[in-house]
Amino acid sequence: MAERAPLEELVKLQGERVRGLKQQKASAELIEEEVAKLLKLKAQLGPDESKQKFVLKTPKGTRDYSPRQMAVREKVFDVIIRCFKRHGAEVIDTPVFELKETLMGKYGEDSKLIYDLKDQGGELLSLRYDLTVPFARYLAMNKLTNIKRYHIAKVYRRDNPAMTRGRYREFYQCDFDIAGNFDPMIPDAECLKIMCEILSSLQIGDFLVKVNDRRILDGMFAICGVSDSKFRTICSSVDKLDKVSWEEVKNEMVGEKGLAPEVADRIGDYVQQHGGVSLAEQLLQDPKLSQNKQALEGLGDLKLLFEYLTLFGIDDKISFDLSLARGLDYYTGVIYEAVLLQTPAQAGEEPLGVGSVAAGGRYDGLVGMFDPKGRKVPCVGLSIGVERIFSIVEQRLEALEEKIRTTETQVLVASAQKKLLEERLKLVSELWDAGIKAELLYKKNPKLLNQLQYCEEAGTPLVAIIGEQELKDGVIKLRSVTSREEVDVRREDLVEEIKRRTGQPLCIC
Numbered sequence: 414m415a416e417r418a419p420l421e422e423l424v425k426l427q428g429e430r431v432r433g434l435k436q437q438k439a440s441a442e443l444i445e446e447e448v449a450k451l452l453k454l455k456a457q458l459g460p461d462e463s464k465q466k467f468v469l470k471t472p473k474g475t476r477d478y479s480p481r482q483m484a485v486r487e488k489v490f491d492v493i494i495r496c497f498k499r500h501g502a503e504v505i506d507t508p509v510f511e512l513k514e515t516l517m518g519k520y521g522e523d524s525k526l527i528y529d530l531k532d533q534g535g536e537l538l539s540l541r542y543d544l545t546v547p548f549a550r551y552l553a554m555n556k557l558t559n560i561k562r563y564h565i566a567k568v569y570r571r572d573n574p575a576m577t578r579g580r581y582r583e584f585y586q587c588d589f590d591i592a593g594n595f596d597p598m599i600p601d602a603e604c605l606k607i608m609c610e611i612l613s614s615l616q617i618g619d620f621l622v623k624v625n626d627r628r629i630l631d632g633m634f635a636i637c638g639v640s641d642s643k644f645r646t647i648c649s650s651v652d653k654l655d656k657v658s659w660e661e662v663k664n665e666m667v668g669e670k671g672l673a674p675e676v677a678d679r680i681g682d683y684v685q686q687h688g689g690v691s692l693a694e695q696l697l698q699d700p701k702l703s704q705n706k707q708a709l710e711g712l713g714d715l716k717l718l719f720e721y722l723t724l725f726g727i728d729d730k731i732s733f734d735l736s737l738a739r740g741l742d743y744y745t746g747v748i749y750e751a752v753l754l755q756t757p758a759q760a761g762e763e764p765l766g767v768g769s770v771a772a773g774g775r776y777d778g779l780v781g782m783f784d785p786k787g788r789k790v791p792c793v794g795l796s797i798g799v800e801r802i803f804s805i806v807e808q809r810l811e812a813l814e815e816k817i818r819t820t821e822t823q824v825l826v827a828s829a830q831k832k833l834l835e836e837r838l839k840l841v842s843e844l845w846d847a848g849i850k851a852e853l854l855y856k857k858n859p860k861l862l863n864q865l866q867y868c869e870e871a872g873t874p875l876v877a878i879i880g881e882q883e884l885k886d887g888v889i890k891l892r893s894v895t896s897r898e899e900v901d902v903r904r905e906d907l908v909e910e911i912k913r914r915t916g917q918p919l920c921i922c
Contacts, residue, residue, distance in 0.1 A: 417458065420454065420457060420458045421458065423454050424451065424454045424455055424458055427447070427450055427451045427454055428451060430447055431444065431447050431448055431451055434447055472582075473574065473582065474572070474574035474581050474582025474583065475581060475582060475583045476581070480819035480820075481817050481819055482803070482807065483819070484817050484818065484819045485803060485806055485807055485810065485817060486799075486803055489615065489799060489802055489803060489806060490565065490587070490799070492611060492614045492615055493565070493587050493611055493797055493799070494563070494565070496607055496610050496611050496614065497563040497587075497589050497607070498563075500561070500589070500603065500607055501561055502561050502562055502563040502589055503560065503561065503562050503563075504562065504563055504564065504565075505548075505551065505562050505564055506564065506566065507541070507544070507547040507548070507550075507551055507564070507566075508541075508547075509540060509541060509566070509567065509569075510530060510538045510539060510540050510541065511538065511539060511541055511546075511547055511550065512536060512537065512538060512539075513527075513529060513537040513538060513539045514537070515546065515547075515550050515783075516539050516541070516542055516546055517539075518742070519546050519741070519742055519743050519779070519782075520542060520543075520546075520741055520742060520743075521645050521646075521648075521649055521741060521742040522646070522649050523542070523570075523741065525571075526542065526570045526571045526572050527539050527540070527542050527570075527571065528540040528569045528570075528571050540568075540569035541568050541569065542568060542569065542570060543568050543586060543588075543796070544564045544566060544568060544586050544588040544796070545588065545590070545743070545776065545779070545794065545796075546743070546779065548562070548564065548588070548590060548792075548794075549743075549776070549779040549780045549782070549783060549792070550783050552592055552780045552783075552790055552792075553780050553781075553783035553784045553790075554783070557592065557790070558592070558593060558594075558790050559592060559593035559594075560591075560592050560593070561589075561590070561591050561592075562589075562590055562592075563587070563588060563589045563590075564586075564587075564588045565585065565586070565587045565588070566585065566586065567583055567584065567585055567586075568583075568584060568585075568586050569582060569583055570582055570584075580800070580801075581800055584799075584800040585799050585800060586796050586797075586798075586799070587796065587797040587799050588794060588795070588796045588797075589604065589607055589794055589795050590792055590793065590794030590795075591603070591604065591792065591793055591794065592780070592790050592791070592792045593790070593791065594791055595791070597714055597717060598714055598717045598718045598721055598747070599721065600793050601718055601746075601747050601775060601793050602718055602721035602722055602725060604749075604773055604793055604794060604795045605622060605624070605718075605722060605725075605727065605731065605749060605795075606722075606725045606727055607795060608622060608749070608751055608771050608773070608795050608797075609622065609727045609730050609751075611771070611797060612751060612770065612771065615802060615806070617753065617770070617802060617805045617806065617809075618753050618754065618805070619753070619754040620730065620751050620752060620753050620754060620770065621730060621731075621732055621751070621752055621754055622727075622730055622731050622732070622749055622750070622751045622752075622771075623687070623732050623733075623734035623736075623737045623749060623750050623751075623752065624715070624718070624731055624732070624733055624734065624737070624747060624748070624749045625733065625734055625735060625736075625737040625738070625739075625747075625748050625749075626711035626712070626714065626715055626746055626747050626748065627711070627739075627744045627745055627746055627747075627748060627774070627775075628707040628708060628710055628711030628745075628746060629696075629702075629707075629708050629711035629712060629715070629735070630648060630651070630735075630738060631644055631707050631708075632702060632705035632706075632707040632708025632709070632711065633680070633683050633684075633702060633705075633708060633735070634647060634648075634680070635705055635707075636679075636701045636702060636704070636705055636708075637676055637679040637680045637683070638673070638675075638676040638679065639672065639676060639680070643670065643671075643672065645742055646670055647666060647670065647672065647680070648738045649738070650662050650665050650666050650670065651680070651684055651736060651738040652737075652738035652739060653665075654684060654736040654738075655736070655737075655750075655752070655769070659681055659684075659685060663677045663678075663681060666680075683702075683735050684735045684736040685735075685736065686735050687732050687733060687734040687735065687736070688732070688733055689719065689728070689731070689732065689733060690715075690716060690719035690720075690728075690733070692733045692735075693712050693715045693716045693719065693733055694716065696708075696712055697709070697712050697713075697716070711746070711747075714746065714747065715733060715747070718747060719731070719733075737749070737750055739772065739774055743776045743778065743779045744774045744775065744776055745775055745776055745777045745778050746774065746775030746776075746777065746793075747774055747775045747793070748772075748773070748774035748775070749772065749773055749774060749795070750769050750771070750772040751769065751770050751771040751772065752768060752769055752770065753768060753770055753805070768801055769798060769801070770797070770798045770801050770802055770805075771795060771796065771797045771798055772795070772796055772798070773793070773794050773795030773796055774793065774794075775791070775792070775793040776792050776793070776794075777789055777790075777791040777792065779792065780792065816872065818871070818872040819871075820850075820852075820871060820872075820873075821850050822850050822851065822852050822871065822873045823849055823850045823851065823873070823874065823875060823911055823915045823917070824844065824849060824850075824851050824852075824873065824874075824875040824876065824877050824891075824911050824915075825851070825852050825853065825854075825864060825867065825868050825873050825875070825876050825877070826840050826841040826844065826851055826852070826853040826877050826879070827853070827854075827859070827861060827864040827865070827876050827877065827878045827879070828858075828859070828861070828864075828878070828879050828880070829861050829878055829879070829880035829881075829883075829890075830880055830881055831858040832858065833879055833880075833881075834857050834858070836879050836884065837853050837879060838853070840877065840879060840889070841853045843908075844877075844907075844908065844911070847908040848917075849908060849911055849912070849917075851877075852873070854867060861878070864876065865892075865894070868894045869894060873894060874893065874894055874895070874914070874915060875891060875892065875893060875894065875911060875914060875915070876891070876892040876894060877889050877890070877891055877892075877907065877911075878890040878891075878892060878899075883901070886901070887903060887904055888901040888902060888903055888904065889901070889902050889904055889907050890902075891907070891910060891911070891914075893914075
């Protein structure tokens with residue numbers, strides 16, 4: 414500040430000199446000369462950082478959530494968690510940041526999106542990119558070989574956010590994974606069943622789950638003439654086919670990644686195919702693909718998977734799609750991705766995918782990367798893309814202008830006359846102690862009309878009204894907010910009556 418003061422004084426004096434010359438109507442040359450001096454002094458001074466306007470906002474790619482939005486999120490989470498628990502999953506949690514070396518080398522080209530933290534005393538740390546790699550680290554560290562777990566938490570990606578489409582830099586993932594040695598495709602089929610159950614329960618529209626197998630992709634690349642060193646980078650190009658045309662993907666393969674045009678054309682013949690179990694059977698007869706051991710194993714497992722999916726009653730929601738690649742390096746077997754379908758504009762057209770809402774796959778080698786002896790723990794799992802789902806549900810509710818309750822209050826304790834605050838406080842305390850969700854207005858003598866209006870705005874279903882006559886008679890007037898019907902209830906019966914009307918269990922066991 415001390416260094417700025419003399420310069421600020423010079424700027425002030427020079428400014429006064431320029432204004433004086435203008436008032437005296439001095440020559441244009443002289444004024445111009447003195448203005449130039451003023452500008453030079455201002456440039457030396459530079460901006461005053463202490464006076465710069467602070468813009469109050471959330472960081473790029475993040476957002477706040479209002480009570481209304483949080484109510485929607487809680488409903489979505491509740492559907493997801495109930496499904497995970499129905500399938501026997503336990504819950505775990507892991508730190509929001511990991512050692513940088515834990516995360517590096519697991520995400521292919523997406524590794525550049527990892528947020529690195531400043532050195533905090535000897536440990537290089539990064540914010541977690543997903544929940545799968547921390548889960549694999551957790552298994553290896555605790556020497557676990559068998560667990561069915563779910564984990565719902567925030568992850569971080571240094572991506573270019575498209576918040577209108579539910580893409581953020583900070584967002585929730587809802588993961589379900591099965592770790593352990595089991596017979597082929599049974600856990601994989603259950604993961605797909607869970608995915609379908611959740612998306613159906615959320616009623617967000619028609620969806621399709623695309624499935625493929627990393628072994629089929631690797632076998633396909635091998636017979637097409639892709640060198641081993643380029644498998645993963647070509648895989649990430651193929652993974653863009655749901656967003657851009659084949660021509661654009663081919664140009665990237667050839668122009669940016671140095672693949673021969675004829676090799677790209679051979680890949681194109683395969684990756685543009687999709688269908689059901691019949692496609693797997695057809696590819697098993699493919700003269701080139703059937704000669705590749707990896708591809709043969711993948712196709713055999715995929716055929717078995719479709720048998721189980723038929724038994725689960727979800728085979729009509731599944732499509733074997735050779736363009737599905739999933740860019741993450743750690744996948745080793747079956748991979749899948751659920752997309753919402755847009756109703757076609759013309760009859761007879763195929764429905765269009767409008768974005769991924771869930772994905773997952775098998776990653777048998779990831780735990781072994783962390784184990785000192787390289788012991789592998791086979792794993793398969795899925796992740797629900799809740800941010801995109803939240804966006805869809807919010808838009809739908811706004812379009813319907815549907816009212817959403819942001820509290821779970823069952824009853825408001827109200828008074829009909831003045832000087833009854835003590836009675837209201839005693840009653841609300843009794844209700845809280847009995848497990849009833851109750852509120853009262855924070856005024857000594859609120860008007861009854863104001864109390865009733867508060868209930869209507871908040872969606873509170875019941876009002877327990879205390880008046881002088883009710884106190885004498887030992888009753889409480891219980892009013893239904895929607896029907897406006899009022900009944901006198903004995904004070905000792907009030908808790909049971911509120912529970913009966915609001916569908917709450919009569920005892921907490």
